[in-house]
Amino acid sequence: MKVFATADIGPAALDLLRQAGYELEVYPGPEAPPYELLLAQTASGIDGLITTLRDCVDAGLLAAGHGRLRVVAQDAVGVDNIDLAAASRLGIPVTHTPGVLTQATAEFALFMLGALARRLWASENLVRERQWGAWHPALPFLGSEVTGKTVAVVGLGRIGRAFAQKCVGLDMNLLACGRSPQPEWIAAVQREMDLRHELGFSRHRARIQAASLREALGAADFVSLHVPLIRPGDPAAGADGADVTYHLLNRQTLAWMRPTAYLINTARGPVLDEAALIEALRQNQLAGAALDVYATEPLPGDSPLRAEDLAGRLRLYHHFASGTVETRLSPDPEQGMAGRCVAGLRNVLEGRYAGRLAQMPWLANRSAFQK
DSSP: OEEEESSOOOHHHHHHHHHTTOEEEEOOSSSOOOHHHHHHHHHTTOSEEEEOTTSOBOHHHHHHTTTTOOEEEESSSOOTTBOHHHHHHTTOOEEOOOSTTHHHHHHHHHHHHHHHHTTHHHHHHHHHTTOOOSOOSSOSOOOOOOTTOEEEEEOOSHHHHHHHHHHHTTTOEEEEEOSSOOHHHHHHHHHHHHHHHHTTSOSSOOOEEEOOHHHHHHHOSEEEEOOOOOOTTOGGGOTTSTTOOTTSBOHHHHTTSOTTOEEEEOSOGGGBOHHHHHHHHHTTSSSEEEESOOSSSSOOTTOGGGOGGGTTTEEEOOSOTTOOHHHHHOSOTTTOHHHHHHHHHHHHHTTTGGGOGGGSTTBTTGGGGOO
C-alpha cells in the first residue's frame, strides 16, 4: 500500500510503516508541500495520506483521490484544515490524535500564564540588554502573584480539564465555562481543593464553580481558552449557531474582562479576534496576553501582533504547546502523536477492528460510518 506523508512526523513511527511493507514517501522539506504537489500525489493512487495542520485538505483534493484514497491520517487533534463533510460524503475516514497531547498542552498553557504574570520575558530582556542597574524592591517593575487568584477555563474538554487540575496545585480559584456543565468533575475538583486545605497544603480554601462566558470573563484574573474551532455553518455549530467559537473572544467579549486580567490562547487562532485583542491591549482593557496559535500560521512578518508597543505585554509562541519529544515523536500510540497517527492509519488500511470503521478509535468523522 502507498502512503504519502506531508512531513516527517517522527522517524520511529514512520519506520513502523516501512517495516510493515508500506511504500512510503515523505515530503522532505520543513515547509508544507505545495497544494499542487499534494493534489498530484492524491490523484496518483495513494492509499493513505498523512497530514498536518498546515495542509489544505479540501473537497477538490479529496475528490482527486476518490476511489483509491482510503484514509487521511492527521498528525494533530484539530482537523479544521480538512473538509470533513466532503470526506464523509466520499466515504473517506479521517483519523486524528486526541488524548496524547493533553498534558503537554495543558502544562504549556500554565507556563504561559506564569510567564505573563511574573513578566519573565521582561526580566530576561532587562538582563540581556544590560539595563539591570541595581536591585530595588519595586523598580523597574513588578509581576502579579498567581497563587490564590481566579482563572477562567473556557472549554472543558480533555485539555481544559487537565489545565484546570494543574491550577489546583497553585491554589487558584476556578471558573469552569463550557457547553457541558461537567457537574461530577467540578465536584471532584472541589473535593481535591477541600482536601488540600484540610491537610494544610493551602492557607485558604479554593473554590470551583460553573460560569457563563460573561460571568467567567468578568470575574477572572486569568482566562485560558481551550475550545475547538467551530465556524458559522459548520455541522458542529448547531442549528442555531449557538456552539460557534469563531471569534468567541471579540471586541464585545474582551470588554467584559478586567483591565488587570491576562488572556492565554492555546486553542486555535481564529477563536480570538486578533484585531480586537490589539485594540484592547492598546486601550488598557486587559493587562496582557500570550498566544501560541494564530489566524494565519506561521505568523506573518507584517502581523500587527508584532508591533513594538505591544511587546511588553504580548507573548508570542510558535504553536509549541504540544512541542515535547514525547508528545510529538513517540511511536507509542498511547504516548505520541506520531504513534497515534500511524496507528490510526493502519487501523483503516489493515482492516483492524474487523474492518468496522465506527468501532475504530481516533476517527474524526465517525458519525459518517455509523449507519
